[in-house]
Amino acid sequence: MTILVAYDGSADARTAIEFAAKHLAAEPTVVLTVWEPLLVQLRKHPLAAGVLAPDAEDEARAQAEASAREGAELALASGIADVTPRAVADNESVWKTIVDVADELDASLVVTGTRGLAGVRSVLLGSVSNHVLHHAHRPTLIVPPPARATR
DSSP: OOOOEEEEHHHHHHHHHHHHHHSSSSOOEEEEEEEEHHHHHHHOOGGGGTTOOOHHHHHHHHHHHHHHHHHHHHHHHHOOOSEEEEEEEOOOOHHHHHHHHHHTTTTTEEEEESOOOOTTTHHHOHHHHHHHHOOOSOOOOEEOOOOOOOO
């Protein structure tokens, strides 16, 4: 079986990888970064058409691939031995893409942080982790951020 870890470069995603490495049995792991193709961005934000650079899609793909590699390197450094980075284009929504990839891999577990880089947008639209939890038909682990030190 395979563990799928959603990774977007955020502090919560890093915490999820570190938690998975520390607490889960050694299984092959895929670190997944989901990116939005230009057409999806235009469909969601039609007014942005004038400000998107022609090479924006290639740049988004390259950034996602770099983010997935960064997550895989973090997983290796945290103790996960068998890691594959993967960047996948989002054709509908990030959470659905994560669920679809989990189904494709027949993942034994999906791991995600509580909040990603979407921040304010997730408050308005619902968090990716919440949607994954309610739509993935497989075990899902949502790792909260580390406790903040109180003064």
